[in-house]
Amino acid sequence: MTAVLTEAEVAPAAAAQQRRRRRVSGTLAVLPLLAFTAVAFGIPAVAMLNGAFTVKDPTTGATSYGTANLTVSLHGAYLTALAGSVKLSAVCAALGTVLGLPLAQAVVTSRFRALREAVLTASGVLANFGGVPLAFAFVATLGNSGVVTRHLGLTDKGWSLYSFWGLVIVYLYFLIPLMVLTITPALEGLRTQWREAAQNNGATTLQYWRHVALPVLGPSLLGGLVLLFGSAFSAYATAAAMVGSAVPLVTLQIADALSGNVLVGQENVALALSLDMVLVAGLVMAVYLPLQRRSARWLA
Incomplete structure (x- = not known):
């Protein structure tokens, strides 16, 4: 009876461990795709956001963050x-x-x-x-x-x-x-x-x-x-x-x-x-x- 209970307790733990291994393997398999997405789309997106909100003073050349560029893009x-x-x-x-x-x-x-x-x-x-x-x-x-x-x-x-x-x-x-x-x-x-x-x-x-x-x-x-x-x-x-x-x-x-x-x-x-x-x-x-x-x- 004790052996049967032990096997019943061990089986769910083994199944959970196997699921964790599959999850880790799936994560490792998708890492190259995530890295490619970050380089191909993430970096340009960050650069676009940074430039869109960067305002340059035409007189002094100083830069600051603001919405002036977005305002201009929605007019005229x-x-x-x-x-x-x-x-x-x-x-x-x-x-x-x-x-x-x-x-x-x-x-x-x-x-x-x-x-x-x-x-x-x-x-x-x-x-x-x-x-x-x-x-x-x-x-x-x-x-x-x-x-x-x-x-x-x-x-x-x-x-x-x-x-x-x-x-x-x-x-x-x-x-x-x-x-x-x-x-x-x-x-x-x-x-x-x-x-x-x-x-x-x-x-x-x-x-x-x-x-x-x-x-x-x-x-x-x-x-x-x-x-x-x-x-x-x-x-x-x-x-x-x-x-x-x-x-x-x-x-x-x-x-x-x-x-x-x-x-x-x-x-x-x-x-x-x-x-x-x-x-x-x-x-x-x-x-x-x-x-x-x-x-x-x-x-x-």
Whole structure:
């Protein structure tokens, strides 16, 4: 009886010790990732915060901490650029989500495996095709002297690639494929039993999507919307090469402030603008994360 009690007492202790060893092993395994995150993201974040709140006296050159840079970043041309970036990103994200969802659904329901793999592969390539090469491709095609522009006489009809809506079209070139890649796993998680149950109860295809599929996909769609918003919000090279200062964007304002194209000594204002971008992205993520957890329970 004593031996049995001893074994019963020893077993929980051994299990607890094994759990502690696993916890320590897991912590040691994740240390390289934590170190990389601290170097790659932590140091730039600290430098950005320090610069954003560092105010330099133009007369004496003395520095102190204050909110003057943040105040400047939220007024005048800087505020216009920030609002322009938010507007552009929101429009591009909304259109990319609306256009990418049916395309992804067509890919998921396709019976041709080769077509499905080809579309997903092309989406992976196009989602990462941006910057100066993308700007050059659209300028050569839809610019003022582009092939399509001259062939269709678009200039006489009021078309201009170097405008807000021209930039929207260019951004959709890589945002729609990105949405296809993002939403495809969620569409594959929709169970056929749900559609069959809806049909057996007399629901039409539209009613199934309205009352079953879209509520389940809602958090995933919002996640894709957030991802597209972030991609458009942070894009720089494409807009810089194509529209320059024709469309006010915060990323272009940051580049001008860092290089001193407009005013000299505005480097800390550029860091304040970067902090504004981080805050906007943080607000968007704060809405997305709770809904993503809800979606994971349905699609698990």
